[in-house]
Amino acid sequence: MWQRAGVGRLQLWPHKAAFDPDLGLLLVADAHIGKAQSFRRLGVPVPAGTTAEALDRLSALLQATGATQLVFLGDFLHAATGRSAGTLAALAAWRDRHPALALTLVRGNHDAHAGDPPASL
Known part of the structure; x- marks a missing residue:
């Protein structure tokens, strides 16, 4: 855990995440959802199931921290080509x-090309 006098606590977690227990705020950087799908569409052989695994890891972080807010720090979606029906369904x-989790996206360089996530999220 990282702490500075007068600032609060910030727990550093695996998978590019940090948690502020005082705010119930989980910060996740560079999720790149749909990255494998984008690569497969370009002919790069990458394994299937990476989106489900990423979302399972995210759920595990939420469970472990009890976060009520989640902020994606850029690059939520990898590319427009990763916006497949399967990725969006996942x-x-x-x-x-x-459903009660508050979500915020701080747009990164990939988000500019991938577009915003569906409004239903």
Whole structure:
């Protein structure tokens, strides 16, 4: 845990995450959802299931921290080519499991090309 006098506490977690227990705020950088799908569309052989694994890791972080707010620090979606029906369905199912969670996206360089996530998230 990182702490500075007068500032508060920040717990550093694996998978590019940090948690502020005083605010119930989980910060996650560079999720790159749909990255494998984007690569497969370009002919790069990468394994399937990476989106589900990423969302499962995210759910585990939420469970472990008890976060009530989640901020994606850039690059939520990898590319427009990763916005497949399967990727969007996985995101919708994940969101259904966390309906009360407040979500915020701080746009990164990939988000400019991938576009915003569906409004239903």
